[in-house]
Amino acid sequence: MEILKSAAAPVPESAGTRSDALGAAATPGAVSGGRRLASVDGLRAVAAMWVVLFHIRVFSGAHLTMVRPLDFLIRSGSTGVSLFLVLSGFCLYLPFAAGRAARFSAGRFLIRRARRLLPAYYASLLLALVLNLAGAGRLGFAQLSPQAALGQIVTHLTLTHTLLPSTFYALNGAYWSLGLEWQLYLALPLLIISVRHFGLTRTVLGVSLVNVVYRLALAAAAGQHLIPPGTLLSVVLPNQLPGRWAEFAFGMVAAELYAKGTLDRCIPYLRFAWLPLVVAAVATRGDPLSHILFGAVFFLLLVAALGQIRFVSAILAWPPLVALGVMSYSVYLVHQPLIQAGAYVLRHWLHLSPLDTFAALLALLPVILGVAWVLFVTVERRTVTSHPSGLSRTGSRLLFPTWHTPKQRVTAAEAPAAATPHI
Numbered sequence: 001m002e003i004l005k006s007a008a009a010p011v012p013e014s015a016g017t018r019s020d021a022l023g024a025a026a027t028p029g030a031v032s033g034g035r036r037l038a039s040v041d042g043l044r045a046v047a048a049m050w051v052v053l054f055h056i057r058v059f060s061g062a063h064l065t066m067v068r069p070l071d072f073l074i075r076s077g078s079t080g081v082s083l084f085l086v087l088s089g090f091c092l093y094l095p096f097a098a099g100r101a102a103r104f105s106a107g108r109f110l111i112r113r114a115r116r117l118l119p120a121y122y123a124s125l126l127l128a129l130v131l132n133l134a135g136a137g138r139l140g141f142a143q144l145s146p147q148a149a150l151g152q153i154v155t156h157l158t159l160t161h162t163l164l165p166s167t168f169y170a171l172n173g174a175y176w177s178l179g180l181e182w183q184l185y186l187a188l189p190l191l192i193i194s195v196r197h198f199g200l201t202r203t204v205l206g207v208s209l210v211n212v213v214y215r216l217a218l219a220a221a222a223g224q225h226l227i228p229p230g231t232l233l234s235v236v237l238p239n240q241l242p243g244r245w246a247e248f249a250f251g252m253v254a255a256e257l258y259a260k261g262t263l264d265r266c267i268p269y270l271r272f273a274w275l276p277l278v279v280a281a282v283a284t285r286g287d288p289l290s291h292i293l294f295g296a297v298f299f300l301l302l303v304a305a306l307g308q309i310r311f312v313s314a315i316l317a318w319p320p321l322v323a324l325g326v327m328s329y330s331v332y333l334v335h336q337p338l339i340q341a342g343a344y345v346l347r348h349w350l351h352l353s354p355l356d357t358f359a360a361l362l363a364l365l366p367v368i369l370g371v372a373w374v375l376f377v378t379v380e381r382r383t384v385t386s387h388p389s390g391l392s393r394t395g396s397r398l399l400f401p402t403w404h405t406p407k408q409r410v411t412a413a414e415a416p417a418a419a420t421p422h423i
Contacts, residue, residue: 038390039305041325042316044087048328050080051174052335052368059343062358076285081177082247082294086302088181089251090258092188097252098259101196106189113185117329120380121178124333125156128172131337140344141337142170162239165231174336176239183241184248191252200256207249208292214242215288238288247295254302267308270300323395324369326388330376331369338368377401 054077057064064071096104132152136143144152152161152170161167162179169176194203218227218237227233237243257263277300281293304312315321324331342364346357381400391399 036326036386036388037306038322038388039307039313039316040087040090040302041328041388041390042318042321043083043302043305043325044328045321045325046316047080047083047087048331049324050077050083051332052339052365053077054080055174055336055339056343056358056361059339060357060361061343061347061354063354064358079285079291079294082291083298083301084177085180085184085244085247086251086254086295086298088184089248089253090255090302091251092185093191093252094255094259096192096195097255100259101192104189104192106192109188110185113182116383116385117178117181119383120330120333120375122157123375123379124330125171125175127334128175128337129153131341132171135341139341140348141340163236165236168231168236172333172337173340174332176235180239180241180244184245187241187245191249200252204249204253208246210242211244211246211292212289218243219288244291246292247298250295250299251302254299254306257303258306263303263306263308266303270303274300317390319390319392319395322388322390323392323399326384326391326395326399327372327376327380330380331372334371334375335368338371373398 053074057071057074057077064074129149131139132141132144133149135141148166152167155161155164155167156171156175159179159182161170162176162183191203191207194206198206215238218233221227222229222233227237254263257266273296277293277297281290281297284290284293301312303309305316307313339361342361343357346352346360347354352360376399384400388396388399
């Protein structure tokens with residue numbers, strides 16, 4: 001996630017450069033081989049904290065009826081995953097946008113993804129396992145038999161937990177989006193091949209059509225009682241690759257426009273889409289295709305963050321927000337089991353009301369962010385390969401106490417045009 005001000009084409013990825021990652025369900029997405037875009041990191045922070053607030057509301061059981069707009073905003077935090085998916089499409093496709101798809105190597109791409117994402121994920125998985133096994137019955141986690149625990153460990157280690165109702169939300173409910181992200185990673189080579197042969201426009205239209213047909217088919221099957229109601233129908237099947245593909249593809253469109261330097265040409269047309277898209281997304285929330293509308297809204301938000309609406313990009317490039325965005329993957333990985341355990345203690349041990357529990361969990365946010373910071377500094381930062389821009393000196397020292405900017409090799413053919421400012 002990244003960018004500072006005006007539309008600027010990033011340095012493309014070459015054999016001599018490596019890209020960072022962050023997107024989806026908060027997972028990092030590959031960007032350019034050089035710097036990260038500050039306001040996109042800020043946007044990632046907003047998405048992560050939106051999801052955190054959503055889970056605080058869920059586990060506290062609070063309903064903020066005294067401030068209904070705020071309550072609606074917080075309980076809509078689950079749609080923050082849509083924003084992460086759009087950001088993933090942008091970050092992962094950006095190095096190959098604007099005619100650079102031929103340089104894509106599926107093997108190198110997947111190896112970089114694994115190196116970037118799995119160390120912090122496995123470290124947080126150990127924490128989740130400890131909380132689940134030690135806190136079953138005392139901290140609100142389900143009691144697991146040895147056989148069930150083994151099944152959870154195997155499916156989570158292989159990121160196949162998203163495929164089964166019994167493992168979809170287990171151990172750490174936020175992990176479900178990581179399984180979806182890996183489905184998107186495995187499918188990216190197919191999208192690149194399609195872009196090479198048919199162009200990006202046809203590829204995105206095809207992906208969107210697959211998404212629409214799949215979700216409507218699920219709705220029709222449910223209406224005919226072909227799929228029994230329950231977790232399989234409500235969350236597992238809708239959140240597989242065909243059911244969320246369009247949001248990722250919208251991010252690819254933003255990357256193409258950004259890399260070509262043509263975003264500002266689209267603004268006169270896109271600015272009129274804001275209001276109808278937001279209204280339609282909110283009005284259809286919970287319907288089979290509402291996630292596509294939210295994806296379109298977040299596509300416009302990403303365009304705004306990429307410097308096309310200056311006050312938006314300036315706010316998102318605020319250094320503390322950028323710092324939070326840089327470590328947002330770690331925040332996403334650890335927050336839910338900590339909130340779940342904290343809410344159980346507050347509700348069942350201390351007998352606080354839902355509203356008091358909500359307020360207490362908000363007060364405990366620094367503790368959650370502190371645990372995320374420990375994970376970032378000890379594990380995740382060692383996998384970061386692109387230099388965050390927009391960090392204050394304090395933020396840089398806090399997140400990268402031994403940071404050394406990696407050397408970048410950029411050939412003359414890969415260098416951005418002289419008229420295009422470097423990010």
